[in-house]
Amino acid sequence: MLHLQQFETFPAHVLLQGQPGEIQVDYEGLLELKNVRVELDIQMSGEEYFCQGNVMSLVKLECARCLGAFERELVNRTDFIISDRESYDARAKEAIDDEDYAFFEGSDLAVDLSDIVRQAILLAISMKPLCSDDCRGLCPACGVNLNVTACQCRAEKTDARWDALKKLTDN
Numbered sequence: 001m002l003h004l005q006q007f008e009t010f011p012a013h014v015l016l017q018g019q020p021g022e023i024q025v026d027y028e029g030l031l032e033l034k035n036v037r038v039e040l041d042i043q044m045s046g047e048e049y050f051c052q053g054n055v056m057s058l059v060k061l062e063c064a065r066c067l068g069a070f071e072r073e074l075v076n077r078t079d080f081i082i083s084d085r086e087s088y089d090a091r092a093k094e095a096i097d098d099e100d101y102a103f104f105e106g107s108d109l110a111v112d113l114s115d116i117v118r119q120a121i122l123l124a125i126s127m128k129p130l131c132s133d134d135c136r137g138l139c140p141a142c143g144v145n146l147n148v149t150a151c152q153c154r155a156e157k158t159d160a161r162w163d164a165l166k167k168l169t170d171n
């Protein structure tokens with residue numbers, strides 16, 4: 001939760017620390033989400049506040065290839081406008097823009113940033129998260145994690161290839 005009232009002057013810079021469990025992200029391979037932080041530069045323009053910064057978090061993800069769990073620090077840019085809902089609704093009837101919006105409420109101008117933060121984290125998780133770029137995944141035949149152990153089926157496959165080569169050279 002961001003309270004715009006705390007700033008006496010703009011532009012302002014702020015680092016927000018999320019409470020454990022405050023942000024919930026619904027993503028299948030996401031096993032754990034912690035240490036969510038938002039760093040923002042806020043510019044005031046008329047009745048609106050232009051925000052730019054980074055959303056950072058520590059995640060535990062399931063590798064799409066080997067299904068192993070791994071931790072990663074995620075960082076994603078965020079860029080949005082804080083407005084009051086009434087003037088936004090009035091304007092939205094005239095023109096639709098593709099900016100992201102958050103809204104302030106109450107006398108201390110409280111802004112709930114959870115949707116913005118959730119979106120930034122989702123975008124930072126790639127479609128197929130991998131524990132490493134050269135993750136060898138699971139053996140399609142016996143299901144063994146090939147990063148940890150080699151298996152017999154892999155050896156057979158290699159042998160078959162050598163046999164084919166041998167046949168070629170024999171000819």
Ligand SMILES: [Zn+2]
Nearest residue numbers: 063066131135
């Ligand atoms: Zn992996």
Ligand SMILES: [Zn+2]
Nearest residue numbers: 139142151153
């Ligand atoms: Zn195998």
